[in-house]
Amino acid sequence: MPRLGRFRRELRWRFWSVPVEREVDSELAFHLDMRVRELVEQGMSPDDARAAAIERFGDMDRITEACRDLGRRRNEDMRRAEWLTELRDDLRYAVRGLRASPGFTAVALLTLAMGIGASTTIFSVANAVLLRPFPYHRPERIVRLYETTPTSQTFSVSEPNYLDWRQRVRGLSQLAALVGREASLLGDGDPQQLNALAATPSLFPLLGVRPVLGRVFNEDEAKSGAPARVVVLSYAMWQTRFGGDPAIIGRTLNLSGAWYAVIGVLPQHFVFPGNPDLWEPLAPSPGAQRDDHQLAVIGRLAPDVTVGQALDEMRSVARDLAGQYPKTNGDWGANVISLEEWLIGRDLRTRVQALLAAVGLLLLMGCVNVANLLLARATARQREMSVRAALGAGRGRIARQLLTESLVLAMIGAAIGVVLTTLAVPVLRDVGGAAIPRLDELSIDWRVISFGIGASLMTGILFGIAPALQASRADLNDVLRSGGRVAAAGRLRSILIVTSVAMALVLLVGAGLVGRSFERLMRVDYGFRTDGVFAAAVTLPNERYGTRDQRAAFYAEAARRLVATPGVRAVGFTNIAPFSGGNTSISFAAVGRPPATAEEFLSANWRSVSPAYFAAVGVSLKRGRLVAETDRGEAPRVIVISETMARRIWPGADPLGKQITLSGNPTPWTVVGIVGDIRDQVLQQEPAPMMYLSFQQVPWSSMWVLVRATGEPMALAPVVRREIHAIDPLLPVSNERPLSRFVSEIAAAPRFTALIFGLFASAALVLAVVGIYGLVAYGVVQRTREIGVRLALGATPSRIVGGVVRRGLGLAGFGIAIGLWAAYALSRFMQGILYDVTATDAVTYLAVAALLVACASAASILPARRAARLDPVRALRDE
């Protein structure tokens, strides 16, 4: 299309408004008339002339139709070309305009990038955790079933109860049971500890999962009490251990000494809690103990049955069973929860939704701020707009042009925001993956991308519409001078800014508290030292290590070999490594003080340890002695207790030589030593009472070996493997890692919280500062005339600066006051996630308030200095 003047273009618009039919008709009629005239001038009678002209013209209808058709297509083409030309002009104009004011552009882009980046990042979290469907068939119909006791709503199920449920419950179309299994894979290379699950054959059809290779179990392979030795592999296991070998089906694997045939491989997308490496058939037996609760049970709701109805039915079945088997099922009930509640949890859902709401608010604040900036700019560009209008640009055209500018801004901001998201996502995944369900699969998928694009389009339109509307108003000057509506709009803007400052303060206080709490948590003394300690798990199979002495001999030999390695300072064994996620505890009674009631039974955590355990993890002896090599199976039973336990059980007395009985068993255990407290479950909790038993008197079949050495802990991994395989080449060594990794994993949840709060707070801070800046700058532009008058009347620039800054600080102060009040009011919700910091910590509140005041001052001084530099003469003339 040729580029035409505005005037021509306007004309053509009007021209197009003539329907193409009339255009063609009138043109052809004119032609005909002219021909008739021609012939009449040559001497024909008018009637003859007309007939001759028509004759000469040819097929009138065909020509008319051809022209109309061409005309219609011409109009379409022209409209499209016009639209594209205008768009190109608008885009070029927008980019030129943005480049002309780099300060404004940078600030607006920063705001948008923060808003869109933060919201897209939070959305990606919500997407990974909540929105992404579970990889099962109709996951909303899957439920998890539990037995219940008066104190627990989520107890595992016994085999006979599962079988009875399966027979009686109508509201569930399918039921499946599963239970964890230990399995070590023997064969080529080192033995490997595997994560196995035994499941009833009904599980895979229930989940709607088909194998990619081979088949899954059938009912014959799960005959009651006699499961077949077949396994189905996970995709990851097939790939990593067997290199994706397509001939894997039919191969046999040596699992803990028995041979199993591989019958299938599950698809790659299939995930299941615990990430099992392989599956074996489970055959629940009616002959099993009815009070041995081990099974996890899931079900699929029958068509049209709700979770509530299934729960009612399950409860009534549980009541029937309680009546039938009062001894084992007396107090037991049943519970049904949705798959989502099982795998995500109600609490997490609420938290993620709250995050989404907060981030939506943040995005909205970003829109308001950019709209304010644009308004300030639009007012400054009023003259330019008037000129454009005078040159013939329609109001719609100007509005569209401004909107294009906003969208260009939004798109560039969004692009930066998405880059920020791509930077944040891996960090969040690494930090939160271990602590938050499903977050390990956090990624930027099409949902996240569409959200980012949608959010930026929406923001572009939202923040672009106010300035566009204002600019397209009939007479900007009139509106500005008339005052009323502008003042109202100004008040609205002030309220929004005050709100955003208050919100920023609340978020900053939250972030400050969480940050301080996290810092304290990281410095908490958990009572042992992880530096230089290597940890690995060893499991002794019952077949070869059935007796206490066999086990004790193995651990003693392993310790003897390892401690001989150069650089190794201590080698300890324990059944539970600190922060490894497990715990063992037992009820006990102090001898001489028998409990009157069951409630009076005391309880403490216990660990079975070797003598060198204390040296390996650096737990210090306070009094008496440690567990010794001489505390063998037949020797008198001894315990070493923690200081907390000593204080709790024998306050004011000397615990050494005192005795306890465990779990109602009359054999007494004598206290021989007292050691320092450790925290080994949750960082935030005060140390619990703990007792240490001799590994020779309580030799556990699965132990952690902890090796303290000089140098890098992981360098010990091959040494530990070599030495253990030198004793028994069939033992798997698993979970090899530095002990410090357990501590950092346990800190993952608080670190994630701190990170999220930090992300929010920094975004909120930027938005609040930009908001203040935008509003103050707008105020300065609006009051150019007034400032000019005051300067002309002799006001000093410093007074002008003072006045402007006061306005900015006034708004900020108002926001800060409201924010402080809100943060205080909300503090009780924070206390739950804080450690060693009160939710009303004055230092944090003051620091945050000071930070905001400083930022608000900086944001006000910039436009204030511009105001003071105004040339009074020009300021007055410009109006």
Add this chain to the structure above:
Amino acid sequence: MAEETELLHGTLDTLILKTLSWGPRHGYGIARWIQDTTDDALEIGEGSLYPALYRMERKGWIEAEWGVSETKRDVKFYSLTSQGRARLKLELAQWTRFTAAVSKVLYETR
């Protein structure tokens, strides 16, 4: 139409462009002008003139505006766009080459 005045394919566009290069004209004016200039040797049929005009308008070679005719009627006046001017130049060059080539064959004397 007489046999000897039949137009070569594509020549009509060139003629219209050339005609409009002298100034805006309405459809009838274009036909008339060509007829007059060629002393009635070339008569442009309406059945090809008007579709050609609409087609060229769509291509952006010419554009139209409403104006008032000498007989005081609202009528579309066509004028050349810069694109049309470029097109005319191109077609004139082609025409010259073509006629030169044809002349060589026709007037070759051995």
